[in-house]
Amino acid sequence: MSNTMQIRLITLFVVLWILLWVSTFNMHHRIDFNGQPSVEDAAAQKVRQEVEARLTHLADKLEAAEADLESLIVDAMQQRNEQSANLRGPTLELAKDVDGSNGVDDDGRKARQSVSGPVKEVPLTIAVEEHTTSSPAQKTGGHQSRGLHAGHPILDLDDDAFFETPVNELMSQYGGIQGGGSCENDFGNGLIDRWRATGQTYCAPRSPSGSSIKCYLVKQTRHHGTGDQLCLASNVLLDTRDFTDSGITNKVMADYKNTKHMDEAYIHYRKGTLQGNCDLDSSKWKKEHFPGWNNDWRSAFESVADDNLQCDVWEDQPTLLLQRDTFANFFHNSEDFVNTFIALAVLKWSKKDLQLILADLYPMGPFWDLWGKVFKGLRPPLTAWDLKEKYGGKKVCYRNLAIGILGAASPVTVASWQTPCKHTPLVRAYADYVVRGLELVQEPALWTSKTVTVTWMARRASSMWPERRFCDSEHSFFRCEDWQHLNMRPLGRMVRNDQEVVKALRTLEDVEWPNGVKVVFRDVDFNVLSFEEQIQIDVTTDVMVGPHGAGLMHNIFMPDRAVLLELHIDGSGANMHFHNLAKWQGRTYMTSTMKNPIPTNQITSLVSQAIRNVAA
Incomplete structure (x- = not known):
């Protein structure tokens, strides 16, 4: 120069x-x-x-x-x-x-x-x-990363490192958070350190081999209540009879159906379902310290006098028990996915020996690959149905049983206002963890390709209600005969001139773009794809455009150069979740409030601007 x-x-x-x-x-x-x-x-x-x-x-x-x-x-x-x-x-x-x-x-x-x-x-x-063709190998838990994906060390891990490295160590390699203020303590490694530092004994052991419960109650910025909870119980007993009692499970499912899904598919456990021979601290063991379904497990716990728990089975592997917020909404399901990632980081656990227990009565659902592949170590996750089948009402004792974080307490939900935070370790490391777990890592050359792929996130009423679509009379509490009355699921915020928009956006393939850029347009309805197919679309998308809705959670899996264009139609736009997620990932975010039907010249102009940003 x-x-x-x-x-x-x-x-x-x-x-x-x-x-x-x-x-x-x-x-x-x-x-x-x-x-x-x-x-x-x-x-x-x-x-x-x-x-x-x-x-x-x-x-x-x-x-x-x-x-x-x-x-x-x-x-x-x-x-x-x-x-x-x-x-x-x-x-x-x-x-x-x-x-x-x-x-x-x-x-x-x-x-x-x-x-x-x-x-x-x-x-x-x-x-x-x-910019170099290679970089020095990064040490990760005694293993080496190839260093091919700059800024994304998890993507370069070999299988052993990915399985064996504690999640907190994986996340710690993602620094450089921007935004100042409370960003580091809300969405960075500081959040993990702060959550872990709150650990206190809630139930003290009576002997070296006795039960104990240590809980981590953190107060997140602007979140209501007294805090969000994660607990680790050692040498405790889980009585699985509530899962085998058809009177209990049938009532849960009847309430779920009769309230049109307003009641969640959760068992309200009998006292003694969880037992330990430890002394509770009454100043801490309070309802206000256990939000949502966490309180069901608080009320289910009983401190017993017996020094020796009456166990039928002992399980030695670290076990994380949680209850899903739902099973078929990707944004709300992601609350639980992110919280699981946080819990593993706070506890300094890897996924290698992890046993997941999903104690809700929901069926597997469309995003099961995330539980069954990404968070699966040597053991597949267990649903409530699996607990019934595997243990048949036995009393199962655990060396280490963690009670997970309430879905609605996830940082991705709590922060509904526009934050100044960008390039956050939590979202970047989590997104890479998912992509690596599904083995969908792309070659780095794709990130600088002259081809810019535009994906239209179609919002169409193209699938059955999830209760009917994912029912399973043989392996879940969601019996198919209970959901035959449900047909195609209606959706709000559907683009009224969807096909006109698709036709207009497809013409961008014929435009002569600067710098030799070529545009490829894809019209994608995620409702008809498997979860792996959805993430495969994400990691090969450069411009994601669609109406406000849960599907825009997918933007966090796109390449760094990608742009999210969120369309606010039909009065949507009250929260800033997808703006924040895009910024937390470190990518470009664009938005526009539009009429519905959408003016095609308006949307093609915006998408053209997004393409130019990618190509710059």
Whole structure:
């Protein structure tokens, strides 16, 4: 790069920094953390409007500067490539960070969102990365990672390392969280350390070989209640008779059916279902410390006087027991998947010897591969039906039985507001853990391919109600005869001109894109695919576009360069879950509120913008 070019870049950075600093200074002195006036007086609204106008003006300047800077970078890269085509060295990469402010309104005009926090996201970041064909092997739990997937060490693990390395050690290799504030303690390795540090004895052993219960109660940012719980019980007894009692299980299923699925498929266990010879701390053993179904296990526990538990069977492997929030909604199922990942990290467990127990009465469902492959070690997970079949009402004692985290306590659900956090270890490590567990790791060359794959996440009423579709009279409590009245499941937020949108987006394949980019368009209905097929689509998608809905959880499995375009139709858009997930993963996020039917010129314009971001 010439000296003149360097001077221009440095000067531009200084100007941008001063503009951003001045705006941020004014805003931080006049607006509180939530973007509301810090003094509720007559002038507060005027002050906020002044700051918003200042930020909008700043954003306009930054957009113009971004275009200039991108042009400078491209020129510099071309010069350097001409001078040293055969040399390896650092390259400048324009980081992509496009939010709703780059959307388009219903009339086709450029739309800009109002400020919702103390600092408007500035879509301009320069990242300098060393691009090499290989990197030194990374040590992981005594094994070596090949280091082919930069920033994704889990993807490079051999089978032994993936099975044997404790999850906390895997996650610890994912650093670089951005956003400041509480981001590290809410979505980084700090969350795991903080959760583990809360451990206290809730039931004290009476002897070295006696029972004990240690619980980890953490208070997450902005979460209601007294905290979210994870407990580890040692040398305790599980009486499995509640699972063999048809009177109990039939009532649970009847209530689930009669309330139209409002009652969850959970047993309310009899006292003594869980037993231990330890002394409870009454100051801690309280209902308010055990949210949701955690409290069912609290009330089921009985401290017995016997020094020796009356066990029919002893199980030595570490066991994690949980109850799923549901079984056929990918977003809410992901609460349990992420919580399982967190629990293993807090407990410093690997999956090698892990025994999972899903104590709810739900059937396996469409996402079983995640339990049966990703979290499976040497033993397959056990459902409540499996407990009935395997133990037949016996009293089973466990050396280490963890009671898992309530699904609704998952960080991916708790944070429904727009967080400033980006590139979070929790989401990045979890996503890689899933992809590696399903053995769907892609070659790194795909991440820089000239082919940009656009996936339309179709939202169609194309499948039966999951209760009927996944019923199993032979191996579950969901008897098929109970669900014959259910037919095709209706969905909200379906695009009324779905096929017109598909036709319009397909024309992007015929556009001549810069830099030799070729666009491939896919119209995909995830309802008709297996879970592995769904993730295979994710890892080969560069632009994911679709209406707000649970399926957009899939965006966390896409390559780093990918873009999520979320469409808010029919009044959706109250929460920021998918905005956050995209940012936590470290990818570009775009959004637009649209009419339904969707204007095809509007959506093709937005998708074109997303393609250009990938191709930049």
